[in-house]
Amino acid sequence: MWQRVTWHECASELKSVSEQFQDAYWNRRYGGSYPRHPEAERMLVDSSQRGVEILRSLALAIRSEQDFDMIPDNVSTVGLLKTGEFSIEDILEIKMNGGFDGHTDKEGYANIRLRECLNKIAHASPNLSGFYVGSGKSGHDIILTGVNRRKNWLAIISLNRLIDAVVSLEDFPINE
Numbered sequence: 001m002w003q004r005v006t007w008h009e010c011a012s013e014l015k016s017v018s019e020q021f022q023d024a025y026w027n028r029r030y031g032g033s034y035p036r037h038p039e040a041e042r043m044l045v046d047s048s049q050r051g052v053e054i055l056r057s058l059a060l061a062i063r064s065e066q067d068f069d070m071i072p073d074n075v076s077t078v079g080l081l082k083t084g085e086f087s088i089e090d091i092l093e094i095k096m097n098g099g100f101d102g103h104t105d106k107e108g109y110a111n112i113r114l115r116e117c118l119n120k121i122a123h124a125s126p127n128l129s130g131f132y133v134g135s136g137k138s139g140h141d142i143i144l145t146g147v148n149r150r151k152n153w154l155a156i157i158s159l160n161r162l163i164d165a166v167v168s169l170e171d172f173p174i175n176e
Contacts (some may be wrong), residue, residue: 003120005175011166012053013154018140018159021047025133027039039150049130058166059121061174071172074114074165080104081112081120081140081155086154091143097142099132100158112155114165120155121146132156 023029024044030037037042065071080103082090094103097107103109112120124144132141 006171007058007169009168010054010058010061010174011163014051014058014159015163017047017054018163019053020130021051022133022140026135028171028172029085055121055175056062059118060083061172062123062166062169063115065116065172071169073174075113076113076165076168077162078114078117078161078165079112079120079155080106080109081116082154083148083151086152088128090154091128091145094156095130095132096145099134099139099143100156100161101134103156109156112157114162117155117157117162117165120146120153120157123148146157 018066022045023045024036024040026032027034027036027040042052062071070120086134088126097103121144123146128145130143132139134140140159142157142159144157146153146155
């Protein structure tokens with residue numbers, strides 16, 4: 001297993017894992033036919049687990065540096081946030097209407113920057129979390145849910161935008 005040393009290396013690995021996940025999701029190595037090939041299913045699970053590990057590492061590492069003003073917050077929009085009540089239908093609607101790209105001007109959603117995105121990753125509930133994978137190169141998003149101060153939240157995070165935001169920061173070693 002490759003040992004990540006810096007944030008930029010983490011971002012590069014996350015990009016590679018996301019591409020593997022998308023290939024497996026669409027069964028690209030096996031002609032795109034369904035049902036999905038067993039090897040594609042295995043790759044889907046493996047890349048998902050690796051992606052979650054990388055996301056959590058990045059979230060904790062970058063947030064701790066920002067807590068002490070050692071690095072600035074990136075002001076780029078990396079996702080969208082809906083607070084208050086939501087339902088499983090909201091999550092299905094995100095998937096049916098293009099993930100992050102289909103919701104950038106959706107009423108009830110606010111833009112989130114890197115810092116808040118990392119907080120959402122760190123505090124996400126695994127129960128209703130999911131993903132969106134667009135066809136072609138339209139993107140790979142994660143859909144996270146959680147509770148903050150007794151208020152439910154639903155976040156759509158563009159992995160492409162998250163990776164770009166991390167790479168825009170000065171590179172820094174990961175303290176394992």
